[in-house]
Amino acid sequence: MGVRLILKNGILTAVLSGEIDHHSAREIRNEIDSTASKVKPKTLILDFSAVQFMDSSGVGLIMGRCKLMQIWDGSVEIANLPPKIERIVSLAGLNQLCVVRKGNLDESDE
Amino acid sequence: MKVMNEMSVSFPSCSANEGFARAAVAAFVAQLDPTVDELCDIKTAVSEAVTNCIVHAYRDTIGTVYINCKIFADGKVIVKVRDRGCGIPDIRQAMQPMFTTAEGERAGLGFAVMESFMDRLHVTSKPGRGTSVILQKTLERRPASHG
Ligand SMILES: Nc1ncnc2c1ncn2[C@@H]1O[C@H](COP(=O)(O)OP(=O)(O)OP(=O)(O)O)[C@@H](O)[C@H]1O
Ligand SMILES: [Mg+2]
Numbered sequence: 141m142g143v144r145l146i147l148k149n150g151i152l153t154a155v156l157s158g159e160i161d162h163h164s165a166r167e168i169r170n171e172i173d174s175t176a177s178k179v180k181p182k183t184l185i186l187d188f189s190a191v192q193f194m195d196s197s198g199v200g201l202i203m204g205r206c207k208l209m210q211i212w213d214g215s216v217e218i219a220n221l222p223p224k225i226e227r228i229v230s231l232a233g234l235n236q237l238c239v240v241r242k243g244n245l246d247e248s249d250e
Numbered sequence: 251m252k253v254m255n256e257m258s259v260s261f262p263s264c265s266a267n268e269g270f271a272r273a274a275v276a277a278f279v280a281q282l283d284p285t286v287d288e289l290c291d292i293k294t295a296v297s298e299a300v301t302n303c304i305v306h307a308y309r310d311t312i313g314t315v316y317i318n319c320k321i322f323a324d325g326k327v328i329v330k331v332r333d334r335g336c337g338i339p340d341i342r343q344a345m346q347p348m349f350t351t352a353e354g355e356r357a358g359l360g361f362a363v364m365e366s367f368m369d370r371l372h373v374t375s376k377p378g379r380g381t382s383v384i385l386q387k388t389l390e391r392r393p394a395s396h397g
Contacts, residue, residue, distance in 0.1 A: 159269060161265075161268045161297055162265055162268055162301045162304065162305060163265035163266055163268045163269065165355075169355070193272075193290075193293065195294050195297040195298055195301065195360075195363065196298060196301075196356075196357050196359040196360050197301060197356075199357040199359055200354075200355035200356050200357045201355060203355065203357060204355040224287070224290050228294070228363060231359070231362065231363065231366060232357060232359055
């Protein structure tokens with residue numbers, strides 16, 4: 141499990157990889173939050189392209205980051221969601237809380 | 251239908267074992283030649299059940315998590331995840347989507363995920379004695395691709 145953080149033009153992108161469960165969520169949360177609370181980005185993008193597994197602990201992780209970003213009126217976007225993980229994200233109704241982008245996202249299009 | 255094969259595994263309720271538990275069940279179920287999607291569904295449901303033992307049943311302690319898995323020739327898979335933890339006082343309430351007793355970042359979706367990713371979910375529990383979660387799914391039987 142890993143997190144790679146990229147800060148560019150006020151947008152913080154967290155590139156997640158590996159398996160997201162209760163065990164790995166704590167470290168991911170700490171990594172993202174320590175940087176996010178320092179730079180207070182306008183947008184936090186969670187990039188799921190390299191995530192192989194996620195259960196409801198990952199849903200809690202996403203919901204928690206949405207709450208954090210709301211403190212300074214920022215927002216969360218979920219990008220590059222693999223179809224397997226998309227199912228649990230839609231079951232959780234996360235599209236009500238943040239922007240959900242499926243499949244491949246070409247960043248230059250934004 | 252007769253049981254084709256069966257395995258049991260037990261381990262202490264440390265969070266590092268969540269990945270082990272779903273991988274162990276997936277490796278065993280592989281004998282039935284499941285699709286990638288079927289395997290993903292089972293892994294996710296097992297992960298939910300095992301995480302609940304670790305997070306809720308043995309909240310401030312370490313106890314033993316028991317898994318038993320049976321596979322049948324018609325493609326049926328039954329996974330039982332059991333703990334001797336605190337138990338659930340009101341199962342119906344616990345199974346409501348978004349219901350959670352944990353502080354921190356829990357979505358309250360574990361049972362909803364187990365229900366939607368498996369064919370059947372059966373929960374029994376006794377407060378102070380423990381909880382048992384039975385997950386069932388029948389895999390699609392496909393013609394063998396090789397002799
Ligand atoms: N094995 C268990 N032992 C004791 N209580 C349990 C057990 N499994 C579930 N519960 C209770 O049922 C509630 C709902 O469980 P569920 O898995 O649906 O949500 P959660 O674990 O709270 O959140 P999430 O799974 O989304 O992280 C839990 O909050 C807990 O109170
Ligand atoms: Mg749970």
